[in-house]
Amino acid sequence: MLDLPQKKPVLAGKAALQGPDIRLEALPEGHLLHVMGATTTEDLEAHLSAAGIKDSAVRPAGYRQWFIAGNNVLPNALVRDFSNALAGSAFVSDQSHGRVCIGVSGLRAAELLSKGTAVDFHPATFPQGRTAMTLFGHISLQVARTGADEFELTVLRSFAESLYEELEALALSLGAARVSS
Template sequence: MTKTYISHHPLEGRIPLDPGIRAVDHLEVPRRQAIVTVMAADGEETAVAAALTTMSEPSLRFVGPGEWLVVSQSETPDGLLRRSLSLVLADTAYVLDQSDGRIVLRLSGPNVRRILAKGVAIDLHPSVFAIGAASNLLCGHISVNLARTGENEFELIVTRSLAESLFDDLRLMGREFGLSVDFSG
């Protein structure tokens, strides 16, 4: 017997359908994004890192020695996994699709560092945490991968099961600044 599952975004009921006016400090939630974990095979870390930096569109997030998250806004998970990464990495790395198990939250605005400072214990000054930098850390009590994607823009990647808790925490941390929220695209 075949069973059809209907997948929905874990924040579907938490974000208003009519988001209202977008504030200068904003939390954007993409409905769908391709996220792939790449782990270098033994002795292949340098080769994998070099191969990953040659890719133009997907964004690369450092997770740990020999491990990265590759995030794409334009590729499908299958396309990123099969066409892009398997061609570039061949037999030098293990690649695993994380798209259904992780959620991306984009935080932007002039007060983004002050908002994040309420929940993370890392120096987010531009001279220390440059554009393109990423780190695994705790936001409150929740493990996330935090990446700086622009001048005043950060992305937090969290497991699907903890997305609601992180969403609530970020809204609470941004309430002082009038943080607005909506789905992107």
């Protein structure tokens, strides 16, 4: 019997970049669930807790849509239990295999991101917890503010390397250097 292909992190060979006011890094490929339906963020958080899914962020992704993101790979049984708990009100699609997360942080993170997208990242209009579906150049992604100067970008797996290379060039222009591993 042939061996099944092994999942390899798409950004595994990419070095993090660090500068005085900027950091760019590939984040762990954990879990990303796409939820669609008639529910609320609060209900999703309660269902996650009841299903035993911890350390997950619930992020709005459009009208009646959310991404549930975390750094840990979820067992299929947990995803199934969560999906069953939402039956009748929402559908769950596991996108963990198809999307990648990239972290951009530091005092100049918003400046870096503003070079590729039209989102206003001023804290008054884009506070911590806010998300936006947008384009970075020609690449569609979700950007989430996860801290005062921390952002997480969620992009389709097939565009992750291209996006990372664009971000690398911008980070280097802001004084970052590759971090040796």
